Amino acid sequence: MPDIRVLIADDQALIRAGIRLVVEQSEGIEVVGEAADGVDALDLARRTRPDVVLMDITMPRLDGLRAARHLLADADPPRVLMLTTFDTDENLHASLRLGAHGFVLKSSAPERLIDAIRVAASGDALIDPAATMRLISTFAAQEEAVASPELQALTGREREVLMLMARGLSNKEIAEQVVLGEATIRTHVAQVLHKLGLRNRTQAVVFAYETGIIRPGHA
Numbered sequence: 001m002p003d004i005r006v007l008i009a010d011d012q013a014l015i016r017a018g019i020r021l022v023v024e025q026s027e028g029i030e031v032v033g034e035a036a037d038g039v040d041a042l043d044l045a046r047r048t049r050p051d052v053v054l055m056d057i058t059m060p061r062l063d064g065l066r067a068a069r070h071l072l073a074d075a076d077p078p079r080v081l082m083l084t085t086f087d088t089d090e091n092l093h094a095s096l097r098l099g100a101h102g103f104v105l106k107s108s109a110p111e112r113l114i115d116a117i118r119v120a121a122s123g124d125a126l127i128d129p130a131a132t133m134r135l136i137s138t139f140a141a142q143e144e145a146v147a148s149p150e151l152q153a154l155t156g157r158e159r160e161v162l163m164l165m166a167r168g169l170s171n172k173e174i175a176e177q178v179v180l181g182e183a184t185i186r187t188h189v190a191q192v193l194h195k196l197g198l199r200n201r202t203q204a205v206v207f208a209y210e211t212g213i214i215r216p217g218h219a
Contacts, residue, residue, distance in 0.1 A: 023113075072199065124200075124201055
């Protein structure tokens, strides 16, 4: 299996060096470039074609959120993992809605960053547990769900798969829950994302909570 190609975008040289050290000590992952701002990150990503971009949110010239939005709009975009020191609700929600494949705090353990890179490279998404708690708390405070006509396009099985995705279950765990093959679940997940116009599972989780088909604490 080829190495996972990673691009690091952060305006602090010391942070970039630390991340590079952690990444390059991990088997099967290589760093293909470094960028100090969002403009350079876009240029490097389009030239080096990494599998995963580690994108700092706060950078000069072009911040990470806007850089990620431009990058994810490309025809064949890389996976984008947002990095930040601050797990603010605004940054978290913006990252998830634009289709980032994860949100990792710079204070996280090195192992969590590597896990996030591997998860993103596989096409899934990972959110730092500390940030997840903020996300769930926000949805718990919502008084009303947001109606979505797109839900009508889902079959009963697809709706069930969406609910299980929102609970954080992997494809394998969903397959075990509904007694279907994992390949079948992958097909259902792809159909859910297509019908709802979503880029990945992270956006599906946000959609599920915002529309109220699942609520915090819902079993």
